[in-house]
Amino acid sequence: MKEIILVKYGEMALKGMNRSTFEDVLLRNIRFRLKKIGKFSYAKAQSTIYITPETESDEERDELLNAAMLRLKKIFGIAALCRALTCEKDFQNIAERAVPYLQDTLTAAKTFKVEAKRADKAFPMKSPQICAELGGILLQNYPHLKVDVNHPDVTVTVEIRDVNAYVHAAKEKGAGGLPVGTAGNAMLLLSGGIDSPVAAYMMAKRGLRISACHFASPPYTSDRARMKVEQLCEKLTPWCGSMAFYCIPFTEIQEELQRNCPEEFFTILMRRLMMEIACRIAEKENCGAVITGESLGQVASQTLPAIACTDAVATMPVLRPLIGMDKVEIINISRTIDTYETSIQPYEDCCTVFTPRHPKLRPVLAEIEEAQKEVDFAPMIERAIENAEMKVFAQHVSENQNL
Amino acid sequence: MAIYLDSAATTCPSETCIQSMTEAMRGHFGNPSSLHSVGLDAQLVMDRARKQIAASLGCESAEILFTSGATESNHLAIRGAAMKYGKRLRRVITTTVEHASVRGAFDMLEEQGFEVIRIAPGPDGSYTADQVMESVNENTCLISMMMVNNETGAILPVQEIFTRVKRDYPQVITHCDAVQGYMKLPVQPEKMHADLLTVSGHKVHACKGIGALYHKKGVRLASLMKGGEQEQGIRPGTESVPLIAGFGAAVEELRKTIPSRGEYISALRSECIRALSALDGIAIQSPEEGSPYILSFSVKGLRSETMLHFLAEKGVSVSSGSACSKGKQSGVLQQFGIKQDLADSTLRVSFCMDNTAEDMHALAAYLEEAQAKLVHKR
Numbered sequence: 001m002k003e004i005i006l007v008k009y010g011e012m013a014l015k016g017m018n019r020s021t022f023e024d025v026l027l028r029n030i031r032f033r034l035k036k037i038g039k040f041s042y043a044k045a046q047s048t049i050y051i052t053p054e055t056e057s058d059e060e061r062d063e064l065l066n067a068a069m070l071r072l073k074k075i076f077g078i079a080a081l082c083r084a085l086t087c088e089k090d091f092q093n094i095a096e097r098a099v100p101y102l103q104d105t106l107t108a109a110k111t112f113k114v115e116a117k118r119a120d121k122a123f124p125m126k127s128p129q130i131c132a133e134l135g136g137i138l139l140q141n142y143p144h145l146k147v148d149v150n151h152p153d154v155t156v157t158v159e160i161r162d163v164n165a166y167v168h169a170a171k172e173k174g175a176g177g178l179p180v181g182t183a184g185n186a187m188l189l190l191s192g193g194i195d196s197p198v199a200a201y202m203m204a205k206r207g208l209r210i211s212a213c214h215f216a217s218p219p220y221t222s223d224r225a226r227m228k229v230e231q232l233c234e235k236l237t238p239w240c241g242s243m244a245f246y247c248i249p250f251t252e253i254q255e256e257l258q259r260n261c262p263e264e265f266f267t268i269l270m271r272r273l274m275m276e277i278a279c280r281i282a283e284k285e286n287c288g289a290v291i292t293g294e295s296l297g298q299v300a301s302q303t304l305p306a307i308a309c310t311d312a313v314a315t316m317p318v319l320r321p322l323i324g325m326d327k328v329e330i331i332n333i334s335r336t337i338d339t340y341e342t343s344i345q346p347y348e349d350c351c352t353v354f355t356p357r358h359p360k361l362r363p364v365l366a367e368i369e370e371a372q373k374e375v376d377f378a379p380m381i382e383r384a385i386e387n388a389e390m391k392v393f394a395q396h397v398s399e400n401q402n403l
Numbered sequence: 404m405a406i407y408l409d410s411a412a413t414t415c416p417s418e419t420c421i422q423s424m425t426e427a428m429r430g431h432f433g434n435p436s437s438l439h440s441v442g443l444d445a446q447l448v449m450d451r452a453r454k455q456i457a458a459s460l461g462c463e464s465a466e467i468l469f470t471s472g473a474t475e476s477n478h479l480a481i482r483g484a485a486m487k488y489g490k491r492l493r494r495v496i497t498t499t500v501e502h503a504s505v506r507g508a509f510d511m512l513e514e515q516g517f518e519v520i521r522i523a524p525g526p527d528g529s530y531t532a533d534q535v536m537e538s539v540n541e542n543t544c545l546i547s548m549m550m551v552n553n554e555t556g557a558i559l560p561v562q563e564i565f566t567r568v569k570r571d572y573p574q575v576i577t578h579c580d581a582v583q584g585y586m587k588l589p590v591q592p593e594k595m596h597a598d599l600l601t602v603s604g605h606k607v608h609a610c611k612g613i614g615a616l617y618h619k620k621g622v623r624l625a626s627l628m629k630g631g632e633q634e635q636g637i638r639p640g641t642e643s644v645p646l647i648a649g650f651g652a653a654v655e656e657l658r659k660t661i662p663s664r665g666e667y668i669s670a671l672r673s674e675c676i677r678a679l680s681a682l683d684g685i686a687i688q689s690p691e692e693g694s695p696y697i698l699s700f701s702v703k704g705l706r707s708e709t710m711l712h713f714l715a716e717k718g719v720s721v722s723s724g725s726a727c728s729k730g731k732q733s734g735v736l737q738q739f740g741i742k743q744d745l746a747d748s749t750l751r752v753s754f755c756m757d758n759t760a761e762d763m764h765a766l767a768a769y770l771e772e773a774q775a776k777l778v779h780k781r
Contacts, residue, residue, distance in 0.1 A: 059662075104566075107563075107566055107567070107570070108566045108569070108570050108596075109570065110570060110571075222438060223440060223443055224438065224443055227443070338463075341465060
């Protein structure tokens with residue numbers, strides 16, 4: 001049985017002259033992601049990528065396709081994808097092979113409909129005729145089924161394309177967005193909470209390649225807190241691709257802040273110092289932006305005046321994809337990308353140690369700058385950057401353990 | 404010469420298993436819930452094993468709960484799910500050929516006022532989806548079915564039945580006791596439409612005292628005990644890191660060889676059947692298309708127990724029915740349509756990779772000797 005995967009692009013199909021650049025990046029990302037599972041061949045035509053597993057054994061093919069589907073669903077730039085049966089462009093052949101091919105899907109369904117897409121207008125049957133005849137044949141073979149054209153459990157699609165015809169019944173939504181790498185690089189501030197991984201996911205979706213930095217304050221924060229963050233990176237790689245991860249020692253700065261700065265400014269000053277360090281590392285990594293998981297008004301450091309004070313030290317655009325989202329919406333996304341359970345592990349992170357009792361909600365930039373002058377942070381910042389540990393999370397490493 | 408033909412009762416722990424257990428005991432003795440690095444170290448060992456078990460079932464680590472074995476997994480699945488989903492839906496369904504631990508769990512539910520439907524196999528000893536669907540209704544909260552019968556090796560069409568159940572009554576929680584199928588046949592809970600699935604360590608060359616329950620993301624389970632937050636709070640109690648590490652290692656070693664071992668064992672079983680059919684008065688009870696790892700047969704006129712002791716003297720270990728009933732009959736054989744007198748003289752041999760074709764011939768020779776020597780029943 002010749003079964004393949006059809007991958008359809010989303011938004012990319014609307015691009016103009018540079019469309020092929022996007023296509024090439026997508027194809028490269030796909031090849032890279034599937035390389036470790038097995039051998040596949042690739043072809044593209046009519047806004048579709050055809051992925052064929054290179055094997056003769058049916059069992060192996062099934063396994064390859066399963067594994068590939070799981071990974072493809074997490075690659076940005078893909079609008080929809082499905083496993084499909086390749087048939088000759090002959091209705092008899094299509095019908096004969098579709099019946100056994102659809103067995104698993106159709107036994108699990110109560111209602112169905114047939115759709116036809118006749119890209120090749122030379123095909124002798126018109127779309128409605130294909131639908132009616134194939135629908136009839138399927139009903140004969142699976143008598144428990146009923147036809148429902150409005151809300152069917154299963155939609156069987158027949159596509160008549162230029163070389164072959166394809167039958168598929170389980171079209172799945174892809175991750176959408178644009179291929180990672182088409183929009184440049186950005187540095188994520190990754191605390192370990194629920195929000196920052198979601199922010200990374202959302203910006204990777206728009207084509208950014210993500211690097212991350214995390215501030216650790218041992219012994220105020222534990223090894224487990226750091227491991228939790230590394231686990232989050234691992235969980236993000238299927239979406240974001242390989243990630244460079246910087247763990248920045250932050251104890252000295254936090255202790256200094258606690259000793260010598262007004263308590264109510266603690267959080268703001270800390271955010272400013274983090275931002276400064278993040279920007280410096282971002283420059284090193286060739287990033288064009290910094291990403292944070294801030295959502296307006298969620299906590300004291302995320303009010304408009306507080307954000308203004310933090311941004312004053314940024315040397316590049318700060319992207320805040322969650323700025324207008326409710327916590328519930330953010331949690332929902334974190335559940336879909338499977339970072340939620342990791343994020344809620346109860347280890348203290350650098351943002352929660354030394355939290356002031358009454359943080360300043362409407363800080364004034366001049367006052368903050370004045371307070372920051374009390375201590376000369378510059379050498380500490382240098383030391384933090386110098387002692388940052390870098391680690392690369394390659395996507396296939398984390399995934400292979402799960403296969 | 405000792406010949407062990409009782410791998411369905413238990414298996415010998417593999418070298419890899421013993422090694423990783425020893426390593427875990429020597430080097431990673433911490434409590435995985437402790438916050439210090441010794442504890443963390445133990446947790447990492449456990450995380451790794453969890454990933455290995457998850458990989459073997461094609462699921463996520465978070466869907467694996469470690470338990471003390473299949474009996475606990477079965478009880479947790481059946482009673483735990485009935486407690487969560489059975490407040491209004493009072494019907495639960497199982498078969499009459501289940502393992503004692505599943506039967507026990509359903510007996511307990513019956514005492515709590517659940518309506519327990521126990522479906523017997525059809526006249527030919529098999530189950531069909533249509534037959535099971537007759538008992539499922541909108542008042543049903545749970546169905547539990549084993550994958551491979553432990554006494555005969557019969558494979559139940561669990562995937563087909565669960566697919567139908569989920570299609571027509573999506574509220575029903577599906578549980579499969581896959582102990583005798585795990586690491587022998589492909590087991591993929593998602594493909595089988597199983598929400599809960601039981602596996603055991605000591606049947607797959609790991610140690611006794613460890614098992615796991617697959618529970619699909621989103622399926623809720625009430626815990627049978629209240630205590631710490633271990634295993635997502637569903638199964639409290641400090642995890643046994645060495646047993647878990649050994650389980651993971653044993654499975655990791657086996658999971659890639661399911662097809663190749665299957666071929667070897669099938670050939671072995673055929674050899675055994677060939678050798679046995681040369682004798683008089685042997686009736687094979689296992690279905691032709693059952694699991695190759697189990698062969699059940701009767702030696703007419705000789706009681707199982709007598710035969711078992713005779714063989715044991717010769718150094719051959721087999722069992723009568725299942726080991727769990729300590730020689731008592733479970734009644735499962737009769738359910739499969741095997742007549743009482745044949746059931747009385749049934750022996751179960753079960754295989755692993757250590758067995759050879761010579762073992763099969765030796766078994767046949769001893770049986771022949773027994774038939775000649777022992778006094779037959781009238």
